Amino acid sequence: MDDLETRVIDLIAEVLVDVNKENIQMSSKIVEDLGAESLDIYDMIALLEDEFGLEIADEDVEKIQTVQDVADFIKQHQKAS
Amino acid sequence: MRRKVVVTGIGMVTCLGTGVETNWEAIKAGRSGIGPISLFDTSLFVTRIAGEVRGEFDPAGRVPAKELRRMDRYQQFGLVAAGEAMTDSGFEGPPENPFRYGVVVGSGMGGLFTIETGVLQYHAKGPKALHPLLIPKAVINLCPGMLSIKYGFKGPNFGIVNACTSGTSAIGEGYWLVREGRADMVLAGGAEAVVTPLSVAAFNALRALSTRNGDPTAASRPFDKDRDGFVIAEGAGMLVLESEEHAARRGAHAYAEIAGYGATGDAYHFVMPDPEAEGAYHCMKMAVEDAEIAPSCIEYINAHGTSTDLNDKMETLAIRRLFGSHAYRMSISSTKSMTGHLIGAAGAVEAIYSLMALKTGVIPPTINLDNPDPACDLDYTPNKAATRQMEYALSNSFAFGGQNASLVFRRIT
Numbered sequence: 365m366d367d368l369e370t371r372v373i374d375l376i377a378e379v380l381v382d383v384n385k386e387n388i389q390m391s392s393k394i395v396e397d398l399g400a401e402s403l404d405i406y407d408m409i410a411l412l413e414d415e416f417g418l419e420i421a422d423e424d425v426e427k428i429q430t431v432q433d434v435a436d437f438i439k440q441h442q443k444a445s
Numbered sequence: 446m447r448r449k450v451v452v453t454g455i456g457m458v459t460c461l462g463t464g465v466e467t468n469w470e471a472i473k474a475g476r477s478g479i480g481p482i483s484l485f486d487t488s489l490f491v492t493r494i495a496g497e498v499r500g501e502f503d504p505a506g507r508v509p510a511k512e513l514r515r516m517d518r519y520q521q522f523g524l525v526a527a528g529e530a531m532t533d534s535g536f537e538g539p540p541e542n543p544f545r546y547g548v549v550v551g552s553g554m555g556g557l558f559t560i561e562t563g564v565l566q567y568h569a570k571g572p573k574a575l576h577p578l579l580i581p582k583a584v585i586n587l588c589p590g591m592l593s594i595k596y597g598f599k600g601p602n603f604g605i606v607n608a609c610t611s612g613t614s615a616i617g618e619g620y621w622l623v624r625e626g627r628a629d630m631v632l633a634g635g636a637e638a639v640v641t642p643l644s645v646a647a648f649n650a651l652r653a654l655s656t657r658n659g660d661p662t663a664a665s666r667p668f669d670k671d672r673d674g675f676v677i678a679e680g681a682g683m684l685v686l687e688s689e690e691h692a693a694r695r696g697a698h699a700y701a702e703i704a705g706y707g708a709t710g711d712a713y714h715f716v717m718p719d720p721e722a723e724g725a726y727h728c729m730k731m732a733v734e735d736a737e738i739a740p741s742c743i744e745y746i747n748a749h750g751t752s753t754d755l756n757d758k759m760e761t762l763a764i765r766r767l768f769g770s771h772a773y774r775m776s777i778s779s780t781k782s783m784t785g786h787l788i789g790a791a792g793a794v795e796a797i798y799s800l801m802a803l804k805t806g807v808i809p810p811t812i813n814l815d816n817p818d819p820a821c822d823l824d825y826t827p828n829k830a831a832t833r834q835m836e837y838a839l840s841n842s843f844a845f846g847g848q849n850a851s852l853v854f855r856r857i858t
Contacts, residue, residue: 378511406577407578
């Protein structure tokens with residue numbers, strides 16, 4: 365796991381009150397496996413935007429399903445900018 | 446049907462510390478909790494002191510660390526105080542019929558920190574920068590909402606916005622719900638976090654705050670002729686109100702009975718109290734009549750006593766008018782001399798101090814009362830706590846806007 369992936373997991377753990385960090389895998393599905401509800405997702409997006417200096421559009425949010433998807437999205441958009 | 450209502454649990458967070466025990470020790474010792482503001486840079490401010498809740502205020506871990514970031518500071522105070530009150534009540538739940546359990550919480554300003562931060566983010570980065578939790582953190586009804594979720598209370602649930610009277614109004618309205626048989630238990634109180642840049646600057650603009658920055662512990666001096674305004678403060682107080690029958694059924698210990706509640710509006714001015722004290726007088730009178738006792742039964746008043754020129758004179762006049770010569774024989778004090786003014790939480794923490802006074806027979810002092818204002822000529826228990834066994838105590842709150850509320854408590858022997 366690289367540094368960025370660790371940061372993503374930390375942020376997700378911060379938002380999902382009922383989930384232990386140890387139980388978050390890169391392959392975890394954010395809604396199905398980790399139990400995130402819609403407000404958690406928007407909370408998470410706001411944190412990620414702040415942390416990585418990105419803007420994530422709502423249509424991109426819909427494509428993100430796993431923790432890995434989040435990390436990939438950040439990597440792509442950080443490169444692009 | 447009029448039922449007896451008792452208080453079976455109490456909890457609080459103030460600048461004197463977390464917990465009723467810590468607070469009561471400080472109050473009996475006449476210790477001030479006022480100090481320099483550390484929450485933001487005050488170098489450009491006229492007032493640079495407040496009754497700030499300092500450092501770790503949740504030592505018992507009543508609010509899970511992960512949940513804290515989803516809450517404004519005022520909600521955090523409310524949940525910590527409610528946690529103490531619920532534990533103290535010994536009520537383990539879950540409620541048998543949850544619709545008979547309510548929550549009523551007062552706050553003057555709610556999530557002001559959250560709103561101020563949101564406004565700055567909006568101006569710096571535009572409308573998309575706003576956090577999705579801004580609304581739930583900002584609004585006042587979310588404190589009672591969160592408490593209902595935490596304890597599974599599905600009965601009447603609402604927030605009360607009544608400036609400096611909010612906490613007393615919440616307890617009074619909760620008391621009525623239980624007394625009239627609409628609920629068996631109500632968690633009631635107030636929560637406030639108003640030591641923010643906007644709030645301090647705005648109260649300064651209104652010329653309402655003490656500017657005694659060089660001597661913070663002497664700044665809140667109710668009834669003293671050198672008083673120069675109130676000292677703003679933050680925190681929360683929560684009480685578990687319960688029908689006597691419900692408390693007896695589960696063998697709960699009760700601090701005191703709530704015996705009466707009065708509520709009036711000045712209909713006079715948007716920030717100044719009526720100098721004839723018409724609203725305050727009728728408010729206390731209504732509370733005493735509601736308790737079905739003679740005014741002379743009241744032996745202690747926890748005064749609103751803000752340390753402003755107008756309030757302290759007006760309140761003294763109201764007390765003289767209602768109690769006549771008995772006014773000079775009763776004990777009065779303003780605990781705001783030590784805690785500062787917790788706005789929407791003030792009435793709730795002062796209700797708790799009143800209960801403790803009844804239960805222990807100790808009258809809290811009014812500290813910094815060195816040279817009484819000649820217009821304030823009653824026994825305000827200057828500088829040192831006194832002892833007095835008594836049966837009834839009354840607590841007052843009067844708001845900017847003219848809202849007045851008084852509660853009467855009766856000792857349980």
